[in-house]
Amino acid sequence: MSTPILEVNDLKKHFPIRGGFFGGVTGYVYAVDGVSFSIEKGETLSLVGESGCGKSTVGKAILKLFDLTDGQVVLDGQRIDDMGYSTLRPIRRRLGVVFQDPFSSLNPRMKVRDILAEPIRNFGLAKDGADLDRRVEELLDRVRLPRDAGNRWPHEFSGGQRQRICIARALAGEPDVIICDEAVSALDVSVKAQIVNLLQDLQRELGLAMLFISHDLAIVEHMTHRVAVMYLGKIVEVAPKKQLFAAPKHPYTEALLSAVPVPEPGAARERIILTGDVPSPINPPKGCRFHTRCPYAFDRCRQDEPVLRQTEAGHWSACHLHDKPDAENPLAGARGAAIIAHH
């Protein structure tokens, strides 16, 4: 197996809650509580889950937008989470990021050319002014924007075009890994397709590794190689795309898949409607974190926390059901097609 370009080991981020008379710490939000995964060169790993599950926090922690509580981030064999600001700076180049909202993530007072030139200058990638111009033009070409776009302001562009500018900026540092945090969620259906296709093309052309953070399972299925499902700060299942969608091995994944509305009227599918809301990450449930909503929970789930372990090659799941014989395990077998009404 080749060495992964990005590795995350037992990542934890607990945000302190301050309150009380002296403003002391009264508790923690366990946003990310022990997450590990790795991404290989040219691979897309998707991180899916509902709001508040910690998926965006993982992305921000990798970028070191804040300090970690615990754990390691290893980029190309080098640990980067404990680096100081100045040692990290040249390495930051290797991580690109695209955020959700293309309206708030571009500086309205900078022309597109300057937005793209800034990272090139910062990382000292251009030899001279002519080289800088050439690189900016190349970036515009890469994201299929006209070259004269450089002389215009962000407000002159539509949402989809702005997201192209954000992608070009993420590529400016010649990164190895791109983190897309809900990069297509705010876009309209037809524009979404354009950006999804662009991201796939870029990945093929540049051999990028991608961490695709999203809540949209249909898009994820379309563009990813592997999927990691998060619930309340933990990964509950990781598997290659086909295995995950054909035979989910965690009750939460199964429920997520069955909840996605499919554009097929009258589709006969098994519906699993979860009751209740996601518990608070300030006070996560004891035992398995999903047991309060799990349709299959039994006594053990309320006491022991299941660990992520391999159920078959490359397919990891954190669920006690897999200790039971197959006849008593509702997740045995391939139920994916029945849940998502696939013909």
Added chain:
Amino acid sequence: MALLEVENLQTHFRAADGINRAVDGLNFHVNARETVAIVGESGCGKSVTAMSILRLIPEPPGKIAGAIRFDGRDLLTLSDREMRAIRGNEISMIFQEPMTSLNPVLTVGKQIGETLRLHQGMSSNQAEARAVEMLKLVGIPEPERRVREYPHQLSGGMRQRVMIAIALACNPKLLIADEPTTALDVTIQAQILDLMRDLKNTVGAAIVIITHDLGVVAEVAERVIVMYAGRKVEEAAVEKLFRNPRHPYTQGLLGSMPKLGSSLSGEETRLQEIPGLVPSLKRKIDGCVFASRCSYATDLCRTISPALEEKAEGHIAACHYAIKEAVAA
């Protein structure tokens, strides 16, 4: 007679640089107890249509023309007082953002009770008792306690349930839901859609659901209206529309959506793109509104606007080239 008939609705907004024709000549009807979906991308005029029906468009800068007949009365000719008696009573609305559409300083009980006191002349006590009933109906646990809580004490899904409770409190004949599940997580969305389906049967209201999500449309609607750039481009029963879309825009929309389960069939297809952008609504468009993005467009499309035509039984599309089947007269 249909419950709601919208005839040549034109909602225009005066802006500094021209007139924005947000809705430009829209016709549709909704029968009693029917669920109709209006789909389209942002800026196609679907929300403005909903706001126009309830006359929530500020005039000026907005201007609503045409006719909106509800139960035989033209809503556009009613006085403000008459209109107030209809809003929240006979026609009610659920908005997208449950966070911003509830009043943060009133308990949910007060907010549900408000419509009841106003429209049905209930006393505070009666209204509160009915509020508890409504909360129970929309599946909120411990309604007696929740009724005294404030919106910030509830989760997003619960707030949307409260919004639905408010909308249904007076047993409306028509419920307009503008992107009711867009702001919610997928497992919560499934709960809310399920609830809406159940309630439709118990309350018996007609529903107009406005959404950009074709998956949601397939789950709840009986008939679908596809809007583009302020106009209706296609209308059909839900199975017909999904199985046999006639308008190139609808075809493009369906093609640009990845299907869940695509990896199971092993075929890795590229998503279909609709090139270009929605045209500016400030310019008067001669010809077909979709011509600038349509791969089949010809000179005919760019000069003459196609009329809405019945292409198959109960299947209307505005396209010169859409396949037409013999329709029994």
